[in-house]
Amino acid sequence: MKVTLEVRPRRKPHLPIEAEKIVPRTFFEETDGLSVFRGNKELALEEIFSVAIEGEAASVDGVEITILGDSSRIKRVGEYMDGGRIHVMGDIGMHCGNFMSAGEIVIDGNADAWLGREMRGGTIRCHGSAGDFCAAGYRGEKRGMRGGTVEVFGDAGDFTAETLAGGTVIVHGNAGDLAGVDMKDGVLTIMGDTSMACANMSGGRAYVHGTVYDMIPTFRNIGRETVGGDVFTRFAGDIANRGKGTLFIRNYKYMD
Amino acid sequence: MTELLIRNACVIDPINDICGEIMDIAVRDGKIVESVGSGAEVIDAGGSLTMPGGIDAHTHVCGTKVNFGRYMSPEDMRAGRTARRGHMHATSGYSVPTTYGTSYRYSAMGYTTALEGAMAPLEARHTHEEFAYTPLQDMMANTLFDGNWPVMQAIHDGDIKRVAAIVGWTLSAVKGFAIKLTNPGGTEAWGWGKDVSSIRDVVPHFEVTPAEIIRAMIEANEMLNLPHSVHLHCNCLGKPGNYETTLETFDLVPNTNDKRQSLYATHVQFHAYGGSSWRDICSRSEEICRAINQKPQIVMDMGQVMFGKTTTMTADGPMEFNLYRLYHNKWSNHDVELETGSGIIPVYYNRKNLVNSIMWAIGLELALLTDNPWQCILATDNPNGAPFVKYPEIIALLMSKRYRNGVFQTVHPDTEHNVPLAALDRELTWKEIAIMTRAAPAKALGIVDIGKGHLGEGADADIAIYPLNINEIDPAKAPEEVIRAFGQTDYTIKRGRVVCCRGTCMVDGENTTIWVNPRISENHSMDHDPEFARNFDKNYTIRMRNYPVQEEYLQRNLCIETEARL
Amino acid sequence: MKKCDVICPFCGCLCDDLEITVEDNRILGVDNGCTLANAKFMGKERLTSPIRRTDGGWEDINYDEAIRYTVDMLLDADRPLLYGWSGTHGEAQCIGVHMCELVGGIIDSTTSVCHGPSILAIQEVGHPGCTLGQVKNRADVVIYWGCNPLEAHPRHMSRYTTYADGYFLDNAFRDRTVVVVDVRETETARVADEFVRIKQGGDYAVLSALRAIVRGKGDMIPPSVAGVPRSQLERIVRMCKDAKFGAVFFGLGLTMTKGKYKNIRNAIELVDELSRHTKFTITPMRGHWNVYGSNEVFTWMTGYPYAIDFCRGIAFYNPGETSAIDILARKECDACMIIGSDPGAHFPRKCVEHLADIPTVVIDPVPTMTTAMANVQIPVAVSGIDAEGTAYRMDGVPFRVKKVIEPTLPSDTEVLGDMFARMKEAKGL
């Protein structure tokens, strides 16, 4: 089943549209009567998107959703996704792939904040940049993302992979402040630079191929180590937190 | 004039000695009456179990500490959210719901009255503000005196009259209902990061012991003629071996009041541990219940623990810190100047954990080993042992040996070596459940005379009709029916109006705050005591004149005036 | 006539010992208050009637018209924002929550631009705190971190810390050690016993280092952390561990700099760590007199302390997304009602521009910077001067602010109550 959703122009283009219904399972089960919200107004899916559906699917994995047009303010696409595929041709709004457990989301443009929040499984690939709290957790919750893969080909914002508790996060560009802060498990890789990496981490592994600025002073320097042909400095910490995490860094600078 | 007639009710009303009679209940203007006219609104109960509205004699639902539990727990909030609907406001939260959430859920379970277990006098305005937004239950506030400086000074001076005078002044100033002692002396010590470890320890600087505080307050309580007794959270909560402290404490209690107990010991489950460490902790429910069975002057509540997620919150600051060191989860603490403390941490009671399994068993044992159900009230110390929405399951556990055994199979396998539960065959009756959930709380709180906890003429028309026919259902064999029925009434009636029908609240509601005002002679009143006022303004960060809770915070309210013997 | 024990509705200290001289329903003098209190009570010119923007200026309208305008605006909107609340009393905040729930909007207080990060941190690790009297009577070490009480909370030090008498201290001024941590030497830093100067953005690193030293891992700390020599950090830790009662107060210098809420989390975890050795507490220096009240009210009514989105019926909370500043910057609301705060003076330009683009109503006794963005302004009585109600001090202690003169205008509660009644009617409730 191929579902094509093209965003129509809106009178108030900045008001976010909450579209948690846009997830393969919904279309697999029932394609009629779907709705989205603009603020407090419930609207038929067709009011916001022109909708085209072709073919049938034998399982949720047979559903592929393509989103065209300006979807930068469409929120919660792929929330609780448990199979199938979503392809966003442009940018996507906040909370794309929240709680996702299986399937694949591909974003050609940029993703707004909270991409893959509290994700459990599946794959998200974002070819542009991601906003703050990419692959992070929720307020007050100890454990954030627990499984699956988030790969960002551009940059990621502040608090990337905050409270990461499982799964893999890869940022090909730079990450903002405090990437991997409070992480507990899982693997975080940043190909570019970041600052204050992995502050207060208690477990898991992180690799920074660029430079960590404002390096946290409470990581113990274990020495040099070669990983995949590159030479890193290996750190253990965060000591401030009795942490047992491991941090591999190419270059780092303390704020002394 | 509004009239209501409930027909064909199968009534259990222990205070009036009615047990399973099919009868009609007539209501006029919020009170139960002999009969009503033919124009009365009629509800046909169709033989369903009908009881006085439930009364929670110890719960934490309103005030600074509870609200901080919400404030720090967005993850708990999102676990239970509903939108505005009809007369119902939006609600959030599971273990610490919003005030509306609390009120609606209690109402759906047939509860119409609740006692907030701990109010710091300094922050009383906050509790009363939240009472106003808990519209479907009449509310009372236990008022904390465990670390009250002027009280401890008066005890040190051996001046019980002054103790009573200070307590009386404070209760009426803050519109409180009863004296609450939480880890007496321990909360003051916690002001220095310390605690007391027995009732004979001396409180730093004030040089009084917990035992002296407890005894003096029991005496002062009777001098003030208060409806309720001293309400005590014993020292050493949650510590292996603490049952000895609990028994020693029970030994302090004289039998001084022929209408009710002289001491209410709350959440005794947390105070009934043997052993010397977490490794050899075991149940001492038998010793505790032996003492209770011999001492009619003591009433307790279970403090039942149920498995799952919850939030612990108590004025017992040092205990919460110890828990924090055990669980390493988030920890909040809030000490209140000259008065008390408090702490909050989220917990998860895990059935695979031996200590948690033992705790679960002890609560049930207390109820099953207490001969007289009037002496053991059903409560979880909400939300400390479990959120109150677990009450129906607790009722089923007490009524069905089979159900109990079934759950016992799922707990930590070593539990049976540490608790006597498996050997207890008792199954509580409908009447005993009615006693433990409404009649005994009313009697223990001293609110039978103002029309609570029974359905006799003149009583408040607070009534719960459960979708259950006790002549058809054997609770020992059909625990799931019991859980379903106690989880949601067909009708909850408050002050003669249907406030909740099958889980849907029907009115905006307006509750009553019940408080006490002991009349104290002029020469004992703190209002005319220059030394008290001078120290007040010197030591508090609030002026004495700004301290009392203003009338504006009491909308509908019922003041119980007492004559103090002072 | 002198009115005693009056409560000051200006900053989070809520001093309750003011003496106000009133003659003929006019305030003639303020005793005991600081200069900020004086300015508040002596007040500037107030509006006397609601006003509505016309093509080139303003016209007076009556309350009925102004309230009708607001009600229609909120009912029509897809995503209305109800913002402010810190400058009004709790009873009005409660009505605000009911209004927001009914129209399906977003309610937020000034928290999101001051101590919002502190709340986010508390939601992760909790908050070991106490009432201010505990500090006053017991504290022998007081740390002010990223705040300047002498300017922002002028009587904080004299009522609750440095200069206040303490029951357990013989000579409180001499027996208390005061430490100031900041990026520049403030006025408060100059009166402190010890000043720790941190490089801009270095708070997190310094807090981590302190935690490690408390845990006995000082050997691994670099010789200098964000401009602070290790020896000074070690001295501070010794001082804290030797304290009988330590109290940390922190301000926007910690919440609004690099690291944001994780700074506060780190500070709280430092206090947790110190609590294993001695008594330690931490308290945010809340700014507006009743900003903490807005958090309390919102919490018991909605479950969340600020930034609550009711658009979907249930309460949704996600600061950064549902907070006023983010919503305005992203133009994610289509109407705004502002009460008890002046975002025109404090918000970034982008936000203010959006306010000018959408229908906006301001409820405020005096013309403010926000007035310039408003379509309608409704003047009200001033809480704590000619209206009474509940306020929560920075440590959570509730007070009832008083009415010292008789009002000539309706209070916030009355105006909002009227709006809410009309909304219910419009919705057929």
Ligand code: SF4
């Ligand atoms: S310190 Fe704050 S509350 Fe106290 S008088 Fe000054 S402005 Fe008012």
Ligand SMILES: [Zn+2]
């Ligand atoms: Zn309790």
